[in-house]
Amino acid sequence: MSETLSNQMRVKALVARIWEQKKHLTLNSVAAIERASSALIAGSLTPELRGEAAIESHKLAGALGTFGFPEGSRLSRLMEEILTGEADLYREDGKRLAEILQQLRRELDSVSSS
């Protein structure tokens, strides 16, 4: 095996290990967005909850692809687009967030269990 290939495998293994150690942080971020989505559907979303969810979706968008979940980054970017900005959000936006969150959970579960 070439040195480069061996090095790449080592880096991938270390990244996978960090994912296992730190994935609870990702799941915390997902949970924060889920709280915002549920509150939006219930008509009780506060600016603080929205702001927190926007920050968490931005973090996920920037991180998941690095861990080998490019689709996770794409989905997180969609949520960030909904949550960021000053425009009013409606129940339909909450439902859309819930759908994206479901896809994101599936994505993370499918790779974790593969």
Add this chain to the structure above:
Amino acid sequence: MSSKKILVVDDQDEIREIVAISLEQVDGWQVVFAVPGPEVILRAESEQPDAIILDANMPEMDGPTTFQRLRANPSTQQIPVILLTASVLTEDLRRFAKFGFAAVLSKPFDPLTLPAQVALALGWQIE
């Protein structure tokens, strides 16, 4: 292979660790960390790194503000700074382009190719 010291600043633990793993693939590259905020300037003063990799979006002090503080300090103003950003907004990217970063790199990044991107941005040679 010449030795290089790189100061990495990111508020996300997991990203800091991956940046370190990625950059330390290169023989002679050493990564040191600083807590986001005023400590970055102190750490840069004491470590005198060859480059700084700075996250754009940090709660304590964001990347552009940190960069301006580094530029205002005579002992850190010459250190090249690379900004890492998860933003895809044109207005953000235009704003970052005006600061004078050595490069603005996108998140998510590929840990296997990050060293080459950094080397290219800084004119460093890697094998």
